Amino acid sequence: xxxxxxxxxxxxxxxxxxxxxxxxxxxxxxxxxxxxxxxxxxxxxxxxxxxxxxxxxxxxxxxxxxxxxxxxxxxxxxxxxxxxxxxxxxxxxxxxxxxxxxxxxxxxxxxxxxxxxxxxxxxxxxxxxxxxxxxxxxxxxxxxxxxxxxxxxxxxxxxxxxxxxxxxxxxxxxxxxxxxxxxxxxxxxxxxxxxxxxxxxxxxxxxxxxxxxxxxxxxxxxxxxxxxxxxxxxxxxxxxxxxxxxxxxxxxxxxxxxxxxxxxxxxxxxxxxxxxx
Numbered sequence: 001x002x003x004x005x006x007x008x009x010x011x012x013x014x015x016x017x018x019x020x021x022x023x024x025x026x027x028x029x030x031x032x033x034x035x036x037x038x039x040x041x042x043x044x045x046x047x048x049x050x051x052x053x054x055x056x057x058x059x060x061x062x063x064x065x066x067x068x069x070x071x072x073x074x075x076x077x078x079x080x081x082x083x084x085x086x087x088x089x090x091x092x093x094x095x096x097x098x099x100x101x102x103x104x105x106x107x108x109x110x111x112x113x114x115x116x117x118x119x120x121x122x123x124x125x126x127x128x129x130x131x132x133x134x135x136x137x138x139x140x141x142x143x144x145x146x147x148x149x150x151x152x153x154x155x156x157x158x159x160x161x162x163x164x165x166x167x168x169x170x171x172x173x174x175x176x177x178x179x180x181x182x183x184x185x186x187x188x189x190x191x192x193x194x195x196x197x198x199x200x201x202x203x204x205x206x207x208x209x210x211x212x213x214x215x216x217x218x219x220x221x222x223x224x225x226x227x228x229x230x231x232x233x234x235x236x237x238x239x240x241x242x243x244x245x246x247x248x249x250x251x252x253x254x255x256x257x258x259x260x261x262x263x264x265x266x267x268x269x270x271x272x273x274x275x276x277x
Contacts, residue, residue: 002243002275003062004212005029006255006264010042015051022055024265025272028062028252033092033104034069041095049098056099062252064099065140065174065209068092068106074126075109075119075151082122085109090130093137100136103209103252105174107142108152108161119151124164131167140174140208145182145224153183153222155201162206172208176256177242178227179211181234184220188238195247204247212239212253212271228257229267236274243275 005026008017021029034041056064074085089106096104111119131139141161146153152161162171175198181187185194198204214232216225230236242248255267 001027002249002253002272003028003251004253004255004268004271006257006259006268007031007067013045013048015048015055018052018055018059018061020261021061022059024261025268026264027060028064028254030065030067030105030254030256032067032069033095034088039069041091044095044098053099063209064102065252065254066092066096066102066104068104070107072106073109073112075111075114075122077112077114082126086126086129089126093130093132093135093139096137097135102137103140103172103174104137105140105142105209107144108150108158110149111151112149116151116157119149120157120160121164123151123161127161127165127171128167131165131170133167135170137170138172138208139170140172142174142211143176143179143183145176145179146184146222147182147224153179155198159202162202172206173202174209174211175207176211176213177234177239178213178215178232178256179224181215181219182217182221182223182225184222186219187242188219188234191238191241191245195245207248208251210242210248210251210253211256212242213256214239226257228259228263229255229270236270239271240274240277243271244277249275 005028007030072085144150144152214227214234216227217223
């Protein structure tokens with residue numbers, strides 16, 4: 001069965017997210033570890049956390065994909081911004097141990113004119129500060145569209161970051177279908193070729209999750225504007241190949257399309273139908 005879900009709000013608690021996910025046919029979901037625009041994280045209620053863990057176990061959920069706030073930039077040219085990213089990520093990884101064995105995804109950041117190599121080095125430095133040998137969470141670098149000075153739109157950049165991380169066993173990648181398409185990887189007409197390239201540069205064993213989004217933009221546009229499944233430039237047939245692909249189909253798929261809960265439920269039903277062929 002396809003492991004599929006969407007981003008859910010933590011505003012009503014962790015257990016509520018589990019029930020909400022089940023109500024729309026999901027068996028995984030994503031959530032922001034704190035306000036997506038940054039700031040302090042809400043204290044975790046142990047009873048609420050236990051209720052979610054029990055729900056996940058009882059309902060056979062796939063790994064969850066927590067998301068760091070968008071404002072984190074570990075390769076900023078501003079020391080205070082890099083320090084915020086370090087402190088927030090370190091705190092998030094401690095909090096993630098409340099839900100052992102799940103995934104923590106973040107945008108690698110923007111080098112803001114310092115150059116890609118400087119950005120790669122700064123991101124790796126942050127990861128070397130926050131990762132611990134005994135953590136159960138796998139940290140994921142997200143593939144990016146390449147707008148502005150984003151780091152991570154090329155597989156080589158992600159591989160370079162991972163290669164400089166001392167505890168690289170705790171590292172993986174989340175592939176965003178909109179982002180890789182906008183970055184210039186033709187997953188519509190050459191999905192196998194893109195996956196072969198990913199495998200040769202990063203290794204498919206590092207691929208731990210998929211953000212499944214259509215795109216409003218043409219291939220290689222470097223724009224990053226998500227669209228609903230089948231309504232963008234990737235199209236429904238491409239998503240059928242993605243969710244059926246033997247190298248992808250067992251991963252957790254997370255929708256980040258412009259939708260409300262009812263829309264996500266419809267897309268989950270659609271992608272399950274496509275996966276079953």
